[in-house]
Amino acid sequence: NSGNQTPQAPVATTTYKAQENKNTLFQYSTINALMKGQFDGEMTLGELNKHGDTGLGTFNGVDGELTQLDGKFYRYTYEGRMVEVDKKELTPFAVTTKFQVTKTARINPVKDMTALNEQLTKLIDHKNNFYAFKIHGTFKTLKTRSEEKQHKPYPTLPEVLANQSVFETENVTGTLIGFYTPNYAATLNVPGFHYHVISDDKTKGGHVLNISFDAATVQIDEIANLEVNLPQTHEFHDADLTTVDPEDVHKVETDQK
Numbered sequence: 001n002s003g004n005q006t007p008q009a010p011v012a013t014t015t016y017k018a019q020e021n022k023n024t025l026f027q028y029s030t031i032n033a034l035m036k037g038q039f040d041g042e043m044t045l046g047e048l049n050k051h052g053d054t055g056l057g058t059f060n061g062v063d064g065e066l067t068q069l070d071g072k073f074y075r076y077t078y079e080g081r082m083v084e085v086d087k088k089e090l091t092p093f094a095v096t097t098k099f100q101v102t103k104t105a106r107i108n109p110v111k112d113m114t115a116l117n118e119q120l121t122k123l124i125d126h127k128n129n130f131y132a133f134k135i136h137g138t139f140k141t142l143k144t145r146s147e148e149k150q151h152k153p154y155p156t157l158p159e160v161l162a163n164q165s166v167f168e169t170e171n172v173t174g175t176l177i178g179f180y181t182p183n184y185a186a187t188l189n190v191p192g193f194h195y196h197v198i199s200d201d202k203t204k205g206g207h208v209l210n211i212s213f214d215a216a217t218v219q220i221d222e223i224a225n226l227e228v229n230l231p232q233t234h235e236f237h238d239a240d241l242t243t244v245d246p247e248d249v250h251k252v253e254t255d256q257k
């Protein structure tokens, strides 16, 4: 060694665990925008379908409840009819994921949604991740809602849902689709749990207000990536999305007896 060689620069030895969880929650627009009456989106269901096969949301004008199962879209109407919808339809707010089971678990009999949320919370390994759930079973009781198509000038979501239609049925066999959003993301998506449901015979469903069932198996999809596609409408650009109280979101998303 001639002694005049420059010392080797230290080679970076830092290695970090590659992002193993590629599961992504894709959403169009935000819950705050929907709460403020942003009811016209520009995303077609066909486009949404590229980002996921399992999801929920609504349609432009808040024209009923959107449930996506196995890559197909269904509307549960204000009148309580379930219809498959064309992928050209538009959504102002929807959430979807390419459902990947990261864990399955048996859950005990559930007497109401609070009990369901408690059981699923125990199955959440990382409270700051997002999760999607699928439960196929026979629901002893099922309480769901839908809402009527709105026309401009749009009211706010709470004003629409003050006149929601509510349906109570029993012994419904179908699939419950749920998402869990950490509270820190409450301006983007419904904080905590949000469920829509569709019966196997595609006649019943909607946004779940309450539910009970005997033991069931839940498929869990732990999600470590979030993609938010922001509407590029001038209404969205101009909206003030900072004045929504998460408590008001909670009120419209749950069963206010």
Ligand SMILES: C[C@H](O)[C@](C)(O)C(=O)O
Binding pocket: 034, 056, 057, 058, 062, 065, 066, 093, 207, 253
């Ligand atoms: C309005 C609809 O019920 C939606 C978007 O699923 C929700 O706000 O829960």
Ligand SMILES: [Zn+2]
Binding pocket: 056, 057, 194, 195, 196, 207, 208
């Ligand atoms: Zn909903």
